[in-house]
Amino acid sequence: MTEHPRNQLIAAYATGATTLDDATVWAVEAHLETCPQCRAVLARAVDGDTRAMLDRMAAEIDAGVAAGPGPVRRNRFRYTGFTALVLPWLAMAAGLMTAAVAFDLIFDDLPSVVLLLSPVAPLIPVAAAWNRRSDPAWELLAASPRSGLWMLLRRTLLVLALVLPVLGVAGWVTGHSPAVWLLPCLAFTAGSLALGGLIGVDRAAVALTVLWSVGVVAPSLAVDRLPDLLTGGAWPVWAALTSVLSILVLARAADFRRPRAGSF
Secondary structure, three states, X not given: OOOOOXXXXXXXXXXXXXXXXXXXXXXXXXXXXXXXXXXXXXXXXXXXXXHXXXXXXXXXXXXXXHHOOOOOOOOOOOOXXXXXXXXXXXXXXXXXXHHHHHHHHHXXXXXXXXXXXXXXOOHHHHXXXXXXXXXXXXHHHHHOOOOOHHHHXXXXXXXXXXXXXXXXXXXXXXXXXXXXXXXXXXXXXXXXHHHHHHHOHHHHHHHHHHHHHHHHHHHHHHHOOOOHHHOHHHHHHHHXXXXXXXXXXXXOHHHHOOOOOOOO
């Protein structure tokens, strides 16, 4: 559009008239970007309510700029919302380990349920911490400049900081060395993150929990024997597996650049 559009055309554009086709609307918008004279005509063409709203917004912006920035209030409890998000799942993990301790103390002749459940105890809270349906701030999280692996690791570390003391108490009460339950726990957590880069962290955590329960927990209780992987001599295997999976998570950081739409 090389000439100024007619005032009637600008007025129709300002009121959103349905008689204007897309090509005309595009041409008017392109002209308005470079023509202050027609923008003035557009400002006069809007209805009174819209003009009053624009004037009110301009006055508020001017007042805010004149007042300057206010004091910065730092939230000392920046993770309060996140903690509330995963608190029910953390309580479930704690309750599960409490029941496992009670089972071990009552039935001391059976395989240790504490050792059997420790590897997957953090996985459900980890899944809840990275779940688009349970997190009301999911869209903000996805748009955050520091979203992706950095945010995922921070949330995972917070979950571990809350779950590991529970596992430590459970291991101490039942007399198990930390090397027996801690390394499998870390390996499964790293595995959920590594697999989560492909299918989503929440799905990976649930899948690993189900596989471990069906493939290890149930057979161990059925045959009344702990697997060799949960004995003291297996800690080098778990340590190596944790290291490899952690390196894989860091190497595949691009997979976590934004939360997956395929999450639960």
